[in-house]
Amino acid sequence: MEIPYTIQARPDTGVYNAKLGIWLFLASEVMLFGGLFSSYVLLRVGAEPGMWPHGWLDVRLGTANTIILALSAITTLLAWAACKVGQFGKFKFFHACTLLCALAFLGIKSYEYHDKWIHYEIKLNDGTFADGHLVEKSEDFDLAKKTGTVTLHGRIVNDETLLYDLRSQKDIKLDEVTVKAADIKQMENYGPWHNTYLAIYFTMTGLHALHILGGSIVIGFLWGPGRKMWKTNPTQFTNRIEVSGLFWHFVDLVWIFLFPVLYLT
Amino acid sequence: MSEENKNYLSTGDTVKSWLLTTDHKRIGILFLFSILLFFTIAAVAAALMRIELLTPQGDLVHADTYNKLFTIHGVLMVWFFLIPSIPSVLGNFVIPLMIGARDMAFPKLNLLSWYLFIIGGFFAFHAIILGGVDTGWTFYTPYSSAYSNSHVVEMALGIFIAGFGSILTGLNFIVTIQTMRAPGLTWFRLPLFIWSLFATSVILVLATPVLAITLALMSVERIWGIGIFNPKLGGDPVLFQHLFWFYSHPAVYIMILPGMGVVSEVITCFARKKIFGYYFVAFSSVAIAVVGFLVWGHHMFVSSQSIYAGMAFSILSFLVAIPSAIKVFNWTMTLYRGSISFEAPMIYVLSFIALFVIGGLTGLMLATLPVDVHVHGTYFVVAHFHYIMVGGMVTAFMGGLHYWWPKISGRMYPEKLGQLAAIIMFVGFNLTFFPQYILGYLGMPRRVHEYAPEFQIYNVLSTAGASILGVGYLLPLIYLLWSIFYGKRATANPWNATGLEWQTSSPPPKNNFHETPVVTEEPYNYPPLNEIGEITLASNEHK
Numbered sequence: 034m035e036i037p038y039t040i041q042a043r044p045d046t047g048v049y050n051a052k053l054g055i056w057l058f059l060a061s062e063v064m065l066f067g068g069l070f071s072s073y074v075l076l077r078v079g080a081e082p083g084m085w086p087h088g089w090l091d092v093r094l095g096t097a098n099t100i101i102l103a104l105s106a107i108t109t110l111l112a113w114a115a116c117k118v119g120q121f122g123k124f125k126f127f128h129a130c131t132l133l134c135a136l137a138f139l140g141i142k143s144y145e146y147h148d149k150w151i152h153y154e155i156k157l158n159d160g161t162f163a164d165g166h167l168v169e170k171s172e173d174f175d176l177a178k179k180t181g182t183v184t185l186h187g188r189i190v191n192d193e194t195l196l197y198d199l200r201s202q203k204d205i206k207l208d209e210v211t212v213k214a215a216d217i218k219q220m221e222n223y224g225p226w227h228n229t230y231l232a233i234y235f236t237m238t239g240l241h242a243l244h245i246l247g248g249s250i251v252i253g254f255l256w257g258p259g260r261k262m263w264k265t266n267p268t269q270f271t272n273r274i275e276v277s278g279l280f281w282h283f284v285d286l287v288w289i290f291l292f293p294v295l296y297l298t
Numbered sequence: 299m300s301e302e303n304k305n306y307l308s309t310g311d312t313v314k315s316w317l318l319t320t321d322h323k324r325i326g327i328l329f330l331f332s333i334l335l336f337f338t339i340a341a342v343a344a345a346l347m348r349i350e351l352l353t354p355q356g357d358l359v360h361a362d363t364y365n366k367l368f369t370i371h372g373v374l375m376v377w378f379f380l381i382p383s384i385p386s387v388l389g390n391f392v393i394p395l396m397i398g399a400r401d402m403a404f405p406k407l408n409l410l411s412w413y414l415f416i417i418g419g420f421f422a423f424h425a426i427i428l429g430g431v432d433t434g435w436t437f438y439t440p441y442s443s444a445y446s447n448s449h450v451v452e453m454a455l456g457i458f459i460a461g462f463g464s465i466l467t468g469l470n471f472i473v474t475i476q477t478m479r480a481p482g483l484t485w486f487r488l489p490l491f492i493w494s495l496f497a498t499s500v501i502l503v504l505a506t507p508v509l510a511i512t513l514a515l516m517s518v519e520r521i522w523g524i525g526i527f528n529p530k531l532g533g534d535p536v537l538f539q540h541l542f543w544f545y546s547h548p549a550v551y552i553m554i555l556p557g558m559g560v561v562s563e564v565i566t567c568f569a570r571k572k573i574f575g576y577y578f579v580a581f582s583s584v585a586i587a588v589v590g591f592l593v594w595g596h597h598m599f600v601s602s603q604s605i606y607a608g609m610a611f612s613i614l615s616f617l618v619a620i621p622s623a624i625k626v627f628n629w630t631m632t633l634y635r636g637s638i639s640f641e642a643p644m645i646y647v648l649s650f651i652a653l654f655v656i657g658g659l660t661g662l663m664l665a666t667l668p669v670d671v672h673v674h675g676t677y678f679v680v681a682h683f684h685y686i687m688v689g690g691m692v693t694a695f696m697g698g699l700h701y702w703w704p705k706i707s708g709r710m711y712p713e714k715l716g717q718l719a720a721i722i723m724f725v726g727f728n729l730t731f732f733p734q735y736i737l738g739y740l741g742m743p744r745r746v747h748e749y750a751p752e753f754q755i756y757n758v759l760s761t762a763g764a765s766i767l768g769v770g771y772l773l774p775l776i777y778l779l780w781s782i783f784y785g786k787r788a789t790a791n792p793w794n795a796t797g798l799e800w801q802t803s804s805p806p807p808k809n810n811f812h813e814t815p816v817v818t819e820e821p822y823n824y825p826p827l828n829e830i831g832e833i834t835l836a837s838n839e840h841k
Contacts, residue, residue, distance in 0.1 A: 035400070036400070036401060036405070036478075037478065038403075038477050043477050046476065046477065050404065050473050050477055053472075053473045053476060054403070054404065054469055054473050057468075057469045057503050058465075058503075060503060060504060061469070061503045061506070062507065064504050064505070064507040066511075067508070068507070068508045068511040068512060068541055069511055071540075072515065072537055072541065075534055075540070076532075076533070076534060076537070079534050079537075080532070081532075084532075224522075225522060225524040226522055226523050226524045226531070228525065228532055229531070229532040229533060231524075232519075232524040232525050232526050232531075233526065236515065236524075
């Protein structure tokens with residue numbers, strides 16, 4: 034059975050079915066991320082005074098990832114344009130670039146996640162706080178039995194709010210700090226459970242990373258086994274590149290919002 | 299049977315031909331049987347609750363079991379029956395027929411929607427078998443995310459997956475209506491059922507993802523103890539309510555707009571008159587969909603929302619009454635001087651109008667801040683939304699099912715039994731839910747299995763009504779199944795209705811139309827109009 038406008042655009046609307054479909058899907062996606070951004074706003078305005086973190090994320094890495102995604106947006110566009118004018122070799126090159134950008138983004142993101150994972154905040158029994166990246170735990174370290182020591186690359190502060198607003202402090206000195214298990218009241222890494230900022234940071238960037246991953250799979254498929262269609266039906270293949278490209282641009286756009294919201298404020 | 303004469307039912311009867319079909323008509327049938335299954339489970343839960351409430355003491359089930367019963371009832375009825383009822387069953391079946399198309403724009407995606415629905419339903423069903431969920435269908439945090447000792451995550455996962463099916467259905471409907479209309483079928487020649495489903499689809503596409511993210515956040519909070527909603531972890535429980543109702547209030551309109559579309563189709567057919575005020579009825583669907591996104595806060599009048607927000611949401615909620623009333627007035631005007639006949643679909647539609655008016659007006663009472671503070675969390679609220687969802691949507695679904703049954707099955711249902719069932723349902727429904735308005739106004743809280751003895755008389759009436767309602771639902775189940783095999787064969791257009799779906803044979807051939815129809819006139823051009831056209835205002839609407 035023949036479904037009209039699967040490949041050719043409908044003259045009065047100027048779009049083919051899949052293109053209209055992807056735009057609607059993206060509208061749906063906007064609402065999905067919109068829910069998360071609204072949650073971010075409400076959690077932020079509802080946070081206790083001084084307890085919303087500033088400067089916890091590395092702006093340099095965030096900027097690098099922003100540039101990488103912006104580049105990938107350009108290469109996606111060039112790949113589509115190459116298909117449009119029938120230069121399949123160029124398409125393969127540009128699409129590979131997009132894929133590499135996606136993997137580079139995910140690599141940097143994993144590094145950032147890992148950096149938070151090994152970052153600990155330790156409440157000590159004397160009311161001070163030890164905070165920093167894990168260097169080592171002694172072999173007999175056991176929090177429950179209160180034996181052994183843990184070494185962090187970080188600092189000890191008296192006031193917990195100092196750990197939250199890093200941007201207002203100049204020249205933070207970091208050193209090796211060793212803490213005895215017997216002195217520890219509570220020890221927790223900077224995972225999503227640490228506070229609401231990290232909770233929403235991990236869910237927002239995690240969902241975004243899942244979208245990058247999904248997009249990479251589609252792009253990888255169209256670059257790899259899916260490219261056979263170029264021989265049989267180049268117009269439809271070009272449409273597929275366009276539709277997947279629209280999705281990819283949306284994912285980039287989400288990051289354009291995530292970057293200032295999470296890194297720069 | 300020659301290839302030419304084969305219809306969509308006789309083009310293959312293997313299990314595979316059904317499970318791998320991309321024919322929108324067959325997918326509609328798949329949805330019909332799946333939602334009937336969930337309806338039955340949810341109805342059994344309701345019956346158990348009504349039996350429990352016969353006496354003031356908790357003598358049939360424990361409080362804990364009762365909590366699980368109303369959760370099962372709510373979750374299954376909302377997400378696995380009402381939301382897919384008219385859109386996925388009737389919409390799937392008649393949209394391409396109504397617009398003169400051969401199928402949906404994305405037939406495979408359509409089948410995927412059904413599979414997502416079934417997978418989601420499987421998880422929900424599994425959660426019930428494992429011991430159920432006791433949070434209520436609203437999953438309020440932090441109870442759901444921290445304290446409830448039941449299968450919350452699995453149930454949420456089921457709804458999450460089924461939700462993706464809903465999004466894809468909505469997307470498919472919009473693209474289909476946009477691009478697959480037959481030549482000459484302009485926007486203002488579209489049947490009003492199409493307009494209402496278009497508005498519904500917009501809500502499905504834009505609201506469902508918010509539910510998805512809400513349930514996802516609730517689940518990650520429950521699994522990993524991360525602080526989004528739980529105040530103990532720094533989260534905001536009211537945030538959950540905002541997100542949940544941002545979806546779930548528009549979802550109410552997913553559950554009523556398609557019903558309104560059915561009413562417009564049926565009422566014109568059985569009053570033999572053009573719809574009064576086509577443009578108003580069409581655009582009121584759009585208006586309800588748009589304003590419906592702005593009223594979620596009226597579910598939160600007593601949850602620490604500021605009084606000014608409450609006032610704004612109260613006023614916005616009143617606004618929804620305007621397009622709703624426009625529809626009711628236009629339907630009433632359509633009846634005026636029509637030549638009305640009372641076939642079963644028409645009886646359903648007339649009861650829809652009556653019940654919707656009661657449900658809608660009590661909705662206005664609930665949108666009024668002080669009244670809501672008084673009746674919040676009582677049976678008044680329960681009665682109100684059952685008047686809209688059961689009195690409205692289920693009645694319209696039954697009306698639509700009977701109206702298009704000849705097209706779907708190729709057989710006529712027994713008319714006398716159909717009329718009887720419609721009347722039984724109307725009586726049973728009112729007896730079930732009207733006493734609940736009184737109960738709520740007198741202060742009986744919802745979601746309890748024991749109550750003060752002075753409320754017993756109304757509860758007995760309500761349970762009695764539920765039994766009658768049960769008979770009302772059982773009748774069509776029996777005679778519709780009977781009619782598939784023994785019913786009188788239906789002609790292509792048994793109601794003498796306008797609309798493209800009646801121009802093809804009953805049941806339609808696999809590809810709907812042997813020749814693509816061309817539309818040259820406005821919808822609902824019923825013959826009697828030509829005789830009295832100059833007298834009625836309706837005829838002047840489009841001139």
